[in-house]
């Protein structure tokens with residue numbers, strides 16, 4: 116067997132062993148959003164005809180959890196290894212750059228998707244969700260988690276300390292995910308902010324994901340996929356180039 | 367047969383530091399080799415380049431004939447490195463750490479060898495202990511085991527005995543000697559020169575990124591001027607004709623250079639003629655530390 120599978124196995128075990136923090140905690144956070152926002156807004160907001168607010172909210176919450184946790188997994192794994200120095204254990208073996216990249220990326224996606232499933236499962240206790248186009252759901256979940264898994268790899272390699280990572284988290288990841296239509300349809304925004312939202316790639320991830328459930332969305336799922344999938348491919352390529360350059364990892 | 371380790375014109379510049387200034391070195395297969403030098407000489411940098419942890423600024427390095435940059439996968443398969451820093455993964459137990467490391471090298475069913483490593487490094491009863499709960503010495507042993515888990519033909523130990531108790535040092539060296547007898551090439555850096563002297567057939571001394579001495583240990587020690595005659599004299603007075611040999615003196619004790627044993631006779635005769643009695647006498651051989659100090663002094667800088 117190749118070393119790749121063992122590295123992937125290790126990366127998955129790493130979050131699996133501390134599931135309470137890495138899976139259960141984000142599921143609980145999403146559940147709190149769901150309960151609070153739907154309690155406040157259920158009676159007042161109907162974004163799509165026939166879709167209640169808590170149902171509308173669910174896909175966005177699931178996708179947001181997928182993205183944040185995919186990012187958190189690769190970035191925190193890399194920075195922890197760098198700071199404790201045990202990154203040498205994965206730098207010494209004969210991994211190709213692609214194997215190294217894919218192990219971290221797939222583990223990040225796995226954690227993102229697992230948390231997403233958890234949020235979906237818990238959310239379904241409180242609200243019903245149709246399942247219009249499962250293939251779109253899967254396509255968006257995979258490509259969007261890959262995008263944020265890659266961003267996590269960049270951040271984890273670039274950051275020298277946890278503060279740097281927290282900065283990326285607070286100033287890039289949180290705004291991108293929150294200002295993407297998780298809690299509202301961007302059609303309810305003033306035209307300027309609608310235009311700004313269209314520049315946010317996360318908007319397409321959430322919008323397309325929502326299409327997978329309801330069969331309705333703000334923009335065509337094809338347009339969204341034409342933005343998200345190439346983004347995932349480009350970022351993967353960029354991460355591969357970064358690893359090959361040895362940036363910060365191999366002086 | 368390719369050299370176990372070969373460096374040609376190897377240079378490394380960090381931003382403000384020229385850490386390696388052109389290293390040429392061949393370490394043959396099966397050798398037990400010591401790389402010595404003061405702190406900051408560039409030993410760890412040299413090892414890091416071999417392991418691909420750092421990239422050379424110029425020159426090239428090979429492990430078992432495989433270029434560490436171009437053919438890095440094969441080079442790394444041939445190499446086992448015990449890093450200088452005491453690093454560990456707090457998420458896992460000793461056995462898990464070893465299984466992962468083994469798996470990274472593509473070896474899945476490796477339990478027999480892992481058990482043997484655990485046994486020989488005195489870790490058998492710690493196999494299922496979390497890495498966090500081990501003492502420093504025990505962590506060091508795990509690092510050694512991790513480096514050996516893929517049975518690399520070339521083993522590099524970067525100050526493996528720094529801050530390690532005597533018992534571990536003894537058992538570690540016994541084990542490393544055995545590996546060397548079985549054909550593994552060993553490259554060692556250490557601060558304990560007596561260890562290098564006892565273990566290594568050949569020594570390179572590094573200073574400020576340059577090799578300033580490279581020879582068989584025996585030849586370095588046997589080099590002219592390294593043998594000494596220590597005398598306690600009464601009265602405490604050295605005949606003028608012997609003053610040229612004086613290396614050190616304190617009170618009535620004199621230390622003379624004795625490049626050739628044949629000269630002992632004439633020295634004693636000179637003392638007798640000067641009515642000086644020899645109360646105590648000892649012949650000493652310079653140890654590696656003396657050679658080291660001399661080489662470092664002569665290398666200037």
Ligand SMILES: Nc1ncnc2c1ncn2[C@@H]1O[C@H](COP(=O)(O)OP(=O)(O)O)[C@@H](O)[C@H]1O
Pocket residue numbers: 366380381383384385403404405406407408409410411412
């Ligand atoms: N990552 C680094 N960045 C900048 N300078 C470094 C780095 N690593 C080592 N050095 C410098 O290179 C020189 C050689 O260091 P090193 O190889 O660790 O020496 P040794 O192992 O012989 O004590 C030292 O001056 C050290 O400060």
Ligand SMILES: [Mg+2]
Pocket residue numbers: 409410411450524
């Ligand atoms: Mg060092």
